[in-house]
Amino acid sequence: MAASSNSSLSGSSVSSDAEEYQPPIWKSYLYQLQQEAPRPKRIICPQEVENRPKYYGREFHGIISREQADELLGGVEGAYILRESQRQPGCYTLALRFGNQTLNYRLFYDGKHFVGEKRFESIHDLVTDGLITLYIETKASEYISKMTTNPIYEHIGYATLLREKVSRRLSRTKNESRKASVTSEEATQVEKITSLVRRAALTQNDNHFNYEKAHNFKVHTFRGPHWCEYCANFMWGLIAQGVRCSDCGLNVHKQCSKYVPNDCQPDLKRIKRVYCCDLTTLVKAHNTQRPMVVDLCIREIEARGLKSEGLYRVSGFTEHIEDVKMAFDRDGDKADISASIYPDINIIAGALKLYFRDLPIPVITYDTYSKFIEASKISNPDERLEAIHEVLMLLPAAHYETLRYLMIHLKKVTLHEKENFMNAENLGIVFGPTLMRPPEDSTLATLNDMRYQKLIVQILIENEDVLF
Secondary structure, three states: OOHHHOOOOOOOOOOOOHHHOOOOOOEOHHHHHHHHOOOOEEOOOOOOOOOOOOOOOOOEEEEOOHHHHHHHHOOOOOEEEEEEOOOOOOOEEEEEEEOOEEEEEEEEEOOOEEOOOOOEOOHHHHHHHHHHHHHHHHHOHHHHHOHHHOOHHHOOHHHHHOOOOOOOOOOOOOOOOOOOOEEEOOOOOOOOOOHHHHOOOOOOOOEEEOOOEOOOEEEEOOOOOOEOOOOOEEOOOOOOOEEEEOOOOOEEOHHHHOOOOOEOOOOHHHOOOOOOOOHHHHHHHHOOOOOHHHHHHHHHHHHHOOOOOOOOOOOOOHHHHHHHHHHHHHHHHHOOOOOOOOOOHHHHHHHHHHHHHHOOOOOEOHHHHHHHHHHHOOOOHHHHHHHHHHHHOOOOHHHHHHHHHHHHHHHHHHOOHHHHOOOHHHHHHHHHHHHEOOOOOOHHHHHHHHHHHHHHHHHHHHOHHHHO
């Protein structure tokens, strides 16, 4: 079958307007090739082989040469045997007939069978998958190389409805407050659409914060036929046919994943917890400007705790802080952290600090850590402030907005210093190691950088109106 016979998106070009959306016709060429691929034919050894490994069956023929293996396969397409190497006893080889020649693969076992990256429960599955891959890559190599050139992703659904990206943050005057941009999607709700678009469909008047987020792709085994939601082509093979974004569920070929834009819109059903979840993933899943933990804790603290002596320095009971954490993980923004449940405000302050400590990527990211440290070492105050401002611009938008909001709050804390005894320096000591950690897990580096961490946070608090 020629590649040109492949079906494509039907009719005229599909409009990006949700009301005119027509589901794509998934391309069938590679699926048809998989159906045509040779089937495995196990050549059984007529007698029991001494010292046959327990994880191999009657397809194992013992120590034989390549020539003998070739003869046993008899030129039958898809025929295979296993043999032990004559030159390297203890090493095993899969001999497989494909394309009018015998192919030999070094075979490994570690609880599963493999010759490459994929691991299989049985030799039969390994050979079946191998024949499919060989057949498709032989018949359609040129077609596969061009799969990403005209993706449906660029024309419909997912990308179109999320087309607006975070614009590059422009240089602003120092006293101008920078806020995350918000867009209102005017597209009406889409009906009868594929899962590709359903995840991206934004209901009317729904505000979405335009934080850029890369997809979290992981190799996935699909049960039953699946098509790539980037190029619309079939994902071939028995296992590990492609990758799935664990945050939004987008399914694509591994090679297509390199071309998918950073427009992941996490699905709340896939976000298992609030604490220990990536910051940008959490805010996009909940469609909020900042993590709800930060908003709710700060609101509670500002309502009843700004004058509390040693705020953020005095620790609450650990078990109560863990209770707050579990409440957020369980109930999300419905978590009750009011005074009737937690009268000690230090528990809420402790829960907020724990949230920041538990982030897999700190608020001040690993990528920007060394730049912040270097900026803090500049002796001239004005130049140091300018350098810190420049590094702030490198933070991901959701991290920047969270840090901005926190610094405004901590500035309010310092305005009550007479009652709470917490000035910017004291808060810097508390929040320095909480908001920023060195990329390498080094105790020595952490100790050496502690005074700079403190200084960074102190400067951010004292100059929040200038820096943000």
